[in-house]
């Protein structure tokens with residue numbers, strides 16, 4: 001049964017787009033001046049491409065310049081050929097006989113050879129330009145993608161939790177490919193304008209007024225193109241969220257990570273239908289614009305043709321009246337024909353370029369997004385060893401865009417060298433507290449001190465290096481087992497002894513040794529040589545990252561949730577080792593884990609409710625005692 005959601009969701013989407021048109025898309029509904037203003041994005045593009053490969057860029061430019069002069073040369077040689085043919089055909093062959101006749105043909109042979117030479121040269125230059133463009137295009141795509149990844153990585157976690165940011169990232173990502181087409185068009189423009197100038201010099205000598213006529217006749221087509229380019233941009237812009245949703249649906253519908261659940265819940269039909277519904281709506285919006293564009297384009301270019309044929313008729317009549325030679329007629333007709341094609345192409349390309357330059361703004365403005373969580377200039381490194389620990393002073397934090405405090409009025413000290421467990425119900429704020437400790441976010445209220453100094457005053461890289469967090473939703477890298485542990489401290493990825501020791505401590509060694517490829521075994525199912533692990537096996541591997549990291553502050557968010565009872569017991573046998581001389585934070589819902597900690601902090605709705613040792617909290621008979629009792633009952 002098809003599942004349609006044209007009801008509430010469809011309405012919401014329509015409302016969003018309408019709002020988009022009134023708001024964001026209105027930004028995209030630009031005046032000609034603003035559109036031309038977008039051309040300021042072109043020089044930075046040139047700079048980027050030049051930086052990608054100066055030799056290839058220069059080669060493309062020089063080849064185009066040479067190629068630009070070929071058409072006028074060919075037309076001129078063509079005119080000489082016709083004039084020569086007319087002259088030779090009109091000459092009396094009688095006196096000199098065959099030899100003289102042959103001699104008379106010699107200049108013609110040279111001219112023909114020159115024409116052929118030019119044709120071959122043009123072809124060769126064309127291919128060389130295409131080759132240098134395509135090589136440069138590939139390099140440019142690689143280079144920009146790497147830059148995009150680097151920049152995205154430097155941004156705040158908050159950015160990644162914001163849908164508008166994803167829309168922006170998506171638009172920027174789409175700009176990493178295909179921008180060379182734009183560059184090719186711009187360089188093609190340069191080439192064409194040189195050709196046009198060279199033809200114009202020739203034509204101006206014969207009929208300057210006609211040149212003017214040609215240019216004027218093409219203006220309506222140009223304006224039409226410019227208008228529709230802006231409309232296309234508006235459309236693409238206002239549909240970014242839906243296009244992202246399409247990509248997402250395609251991913252959910254066919255990916256190794258979702259296949260299992262999609263199958264057992266029979267979601268395929270639902271996902272495909274939802275995809276189709278959205279894709280059809282986008283198609284329809286695009287089609288309407290494409291049809292309008294094609295109809296207007298046809299009408300407006302007819303005006304251009306009118307101008308051209310007016311000029312052509314004029315030349316034909318002037319030749320018939322004896323003002324031009326037959327050779328002149330060939331040259332002029334050829335030049336006008338060529339000129340018309342070139343001008344039309346140039347005007348269109350110009351409007352495409354200015355249209356494309358709008359898209360470029362998406363790429364450049366993405367690079368302009370600045371992270372907010374940054375190091376102060378000349379920030380000192382984190383002390384080593386940490387002496388006092390971390391002190392939360394009335395810390396409050398709201399996730400961006402949320403008016404609900406995830407944590408508030410948090411005041412406590414995480415003492416250097418202690419293992420502190422965080423306990424609390426779902427949504428109590430445990431993970432948020434950890435994110436603040438690792439400076440993935442900065443508090444909105446209060447401050448966090450490290451050895452008496454605000455965390456924000458320390459060098460960020462040094463802080464991140466001093467902190468190791470294994471999140472509950474740790475990443476299952478579809479890389480080798482060895483790399484999966486090495487990500488804990490990627491700079492040490494070649495230190496196999498360190499990786500093996502880490503694996504041994506987290507109990508991942510037995511898992512890895514049983515794999516066909518051992519440490520070199522690719523994990524996960526995404527690649528053909530990959531092997532999938534069980535949830536607990538993955539967790540052991542992820543835990544290996546904590547040992548690999550060997551950080552001053554170690555944070556484990558639900559480190560044993562997926563482990564069986566024996567593995568959990570063994571992990572905690574070694575836990576003391578792991579945290580020896582270190583500060584540790586442990587989040588867990590299992591009280592067998594929690595009681596390993598030196599102290600326990602109980603969070604409730606983002607605030608500290610109780611702090612103490614296991615025994616103290618049990619004796620206090622508060623929430624901890626209640627939760628502990630609830631869990632203990634389950635085992636009786």
Ligand SMILES: Nc1ncnc2c1ncn2[C@@H]1O[C@H](COP(=O)(O)OP(=O)(O)OP(=O)(O)O)[C@@H](O)[C@H]1O
Pocket residue numbers: 161399400402406424425426427428429430431432433
């Ligand atoms: N990225 C986010 N954006 C907005 N709100 C969030 C985000 N992450 C968490 N929250 C909200 O912040 C509050 C605290 O969440 P947090 O993840 O810290 O809870 P937790 O104690 O770790 O829960 P759990 O035991 O379920 O892991 C919750 O109300 C949650 O809805």
